[in-house]
Amino acid sequence: MKRQMIQAVLLLSLCPLLAAQQPKQAVSLSTTTPAGQQAPEAPSSSAIAARTKAIKNARTIRINSETRFLTVSTLERALMKEKNWNQLGLNIVETGRSADLEIVVNRLIFTHIHTYVVTDKSTGIVLAAGRVRAFDGIVASGPMAEQIVKILSSARLPAQPAGPDRGL
Numbered sequence: 001m002k003r004q005m006i007q008a009v010l011l012l013s014l015c016p017l018l019a020a021q022q023p024k025q026a027v028s029l030s031t032t033t034p035a036g037q038q039a040p041e042a043p044s045s046s047a048i049a050a051r052t053k054a055i056k057n058a059r060t061i062r063i064n065s066e067t068r069f070l071t072v073s074t075l076e077r078a079l080m081k082e083k084n085w086n087q088l089g090l091n092i093v094e095t096g097r098s099a100d101l102e103i104v105v106n107r108l109i110f111t112h113i114h115t116y117v118v119t120d121k122s123t124g125i126v127l128a129a130g131r132v133r134a135f136d137g138i139v140a141s142g143p144m145a146e147q148i149v150k151i152l153s154s155a156r157l158p159a160q161p162a163g164p165d166r167g168l
Contacts, residue, residue: 051127054120055101055155061090062099062121067107070114070137070144075105078145084153101127103148107137114140118148127151 043051063072076092079085093099098121105116112135118128128151134140 050123051120051125052155054123054125055127055152058090058100058120060093060097060099061101061103062093062095062097063103063105064095065105067105067114067137069107070105070140074137074141075103075145078141079149081142082145082149084149084157088149088152088156090152105144114144116144116148118151 063075065072065075072095079092090101100121102119102121103116104119105114107114113131113133114137115131116129117126119126128148130144130147132140132143132147134143
């Protein structure tokens with residue numbers, strides 16, 4: 001009986017560590033959902049155009065962290081390490097200053113899931129949202145920055161044509 005209790009306690013204590021080793025996850029924008037749930041309506045073309053326009057017109061971005069596990073400076077460093085960051089033409093401003101876009105990061109309680117939401121400060125429109133599963137904020141900052149830069153690049157940078165060396 002005692003041995004089974006010890007095994008159960010060890011299993012429960014190691015589950016979060018094992019889950020942290022799973023691949024990164026991002027929020028999917030598809031409308032398919034598991035059986036029994038209604039699919040959200042696809043955004044209209046005017047809503048997509050408004051989001052794209054907000055991202056294109058932005059010049060400054062502010063990062064707010066609602067968790068102590070992922071600090072503002074950690075995400076700043078990760079964003080600046082991304083290869084397309086300099087091409088975006090965005091400046092990161094310190095907390096307390098006015099900015100065009102805001103990134104709010106958080107960590108769901110008792111999990112290893114770190115979330116982010118990118119909003120347009122003038123209209124309050126949510127431009128993007130996602131999540132990353134990682135053991136701590138330092139590990140989560142890399143994939144999170146990669147996702148954010150990919151979203152911003154798709155609206156701000158011209159599309160790169162597919163060439164013979166670009167794959168499919």
